[in-house]
Amino acid sequence: MKRKLAAGNWKMNGTASSLAELEALVSLHTAPSVDILICPPATLIAQAVGLCANSPIMIGAQDCHAAASGAHTGDISAPMLADVGAGAVILGHSERREDHNETSDLVAQKAVAAHAAGLIAVVCLGESLAQREGARTLDVITDQLSASLPDGTTGANTVIAYEPIWAIGTGLTPSLAQIGEVHDFIRSRLSERFGGQAAEDFRLLYGGSVKPENAAEIFATSNVDGALVGGASLKSADFSSIIKALEA
Template sequence: MRRKLAAGNWKMNGTRADLAELEALCTAHDGADVDLLICPPFTLITAAAQLCDGHDMRIGGQDCHMAASGAHTGDISAEMLKDAGASAVILGHSERRADHAETSDIVRAKARAAHDAGLLAIICVGESLSKREAQNTLDIIGGQLSSSIPDSATGENTVVAYEPCWAIGTGLTPTPDQIGDVHDFIRTRLEKRFGAGIGRSVRLLYGGSVKAGNAAEIFAVSNVDGALVGGASLKADDFSPIIKALEAEAHAS
């Protein structure tokens, strides 16, 4: 049975004052029923990890370099994330792919670095609106899965997040059937490549305009093991009902 995961991606938001939101989440949720993760900006990782010490709330980064160290001004390695208190890292988010020209090959190298450092790699895949409208969604997702996930992937060190680009921050979401089709496809691809053991143990998250009002419906979809939440993870009052919906689904399934 895969343990469900509620992950928040704060993106380029948050200063030390916002750690009060994290503190509120730690107080409200004990992590008994679902895994909890917040990925704040790099600047808050150490303070966030210290704040969460003694709580079942993990802290993650939003990117890492593929090298362990070296002359890469402005970059952060997986080792550094780990040293700062992170235990996970989001990789290949569509905003990184678009803003920093990250290819799936680069994402795979970063995921390998994350595995080597002992971090959980949350590898993002997702189609653009034009690809969906052209009915190329599964081709795109299949290609991203093949190229972005390293051979070192296991259920313990890898999570795949399906995030349709057109649903991110837009208030638009795919229908439950559309989400189910993609998640079932990802599961089948993982089983084919890694075998049933690993293929069935990798958790699959949905991301894109998840909020309190749609979380329960999304969490009931086949092969959805949780969510990667952006905007609605910034405030405890918004993220908490989403976590509660996932806890309810964990009890029901």
Template sequence: MRRKLAAGNWKMNGTSAALAELKALAQANATATVDILICPPATLLHRAAEVAGDSAVSVGGQDCHAATSGAHTGDLSVDMLKDAGAKSVILGHSERRTDHGEGDAMVRTKAEVAIAAGLTAVVCLGESLEQREAGETLDVIGAQLQGSVPDGCTGETLVVAYEPIWAIGTGKVPTLGQIGEVHTFLRGRLVERFGEETGSAVRLLYGGSVKAANANDIFAVEDVDGALVGGASLKAADFAPIIAALSDS
């Protein structure tokens, strides 16, 4: 049985004051029937891990460098993330792919390094609106999955997040049928590549304008094991109903 996961990506949002939201979230989820992950900006990571404490909330990084150390000004290694308290790291988010030119090969290398260090790699995939309208979604997603996910993954070391680029922060959400089609496709490809046991153990998240109003419907879709949430994860009061919907699904 895959344990469901509600993950929050704070992106480039949050200063010290935001830790109060994390504290409220942790206190409300001292125990939980689902896993909860918050990925704050790096400046808050260590303090966020301390605030989360022994609650059901864990913290993760938003990216890592492919090298374990060296002359890479401004970058963070997986050992730095772990030292700060991270348990996971988001990799291959469309904003990294677009803004920083990260391709599948780079994402794969980062995932290999992260997994080797003991972090869970949350690998993001997603098509553009142009690709969706051209009927290329499954081809694009399949190529990203093959190119971005390293060999030897397990249900403990890998989470895959499907985030259609055109739905991130736009308020636009794919139909439930479109979400289901991609998640069923991803599950099939994972089973084909890693075998039934491992392929069925990897958690698949949906991301892109997830909020309290649509969470119940999205979580009812087969092979949706949770969500990667952006803006709605910044406030405990906004994230709480999404977590509750996942717990009830």
């Protein structure tokens, strides 16, 4: 039976002093009944891996390059992330798609690189407010899901996170019915491509203003297997509350 997943994305936040929050999280969750993933900025990955060496908490990254090495100044490859102990990498986050013009085809190339390096790819999907208001949400999800997942994708090497762009960091959250509709739709599309049993192996995360106050009701929604959490993952007390809601 697949384990649920609480994933934290620190984004471009955190210095060495911030690792005190990770230490606190480690002490709070010594034997969790769900998987826990923290993705700090690249500058903290090696230190975070060391802090979690004897903990069930996995450390991941927030992006990787599609190439294993080469003349790509400032970029970090999947093998480099694996080398310092990362176990996963977030790919296709809306902030990468929008700020860096990343396409779903590029996300798929990065996923291939992540898989080759033994990393779990956390592939993000989501629509803008204009797309939601234009009743295009499921069309957008269809296109992103189809183009972002390479052949060879499985529930073991890939997690899918639905993050409506208009809900990220805004305090706005879709209705439970809207969340359930998209998660059910993603599961059905996975079933069409990979087969029913294989589709059930994928963990589908919801992201977008997940907080301790709304976590329990979100986790009770159809086909929600966990969360990809932004701001609330920066504080151990807040993220711990979300983890406990997922364990309930």
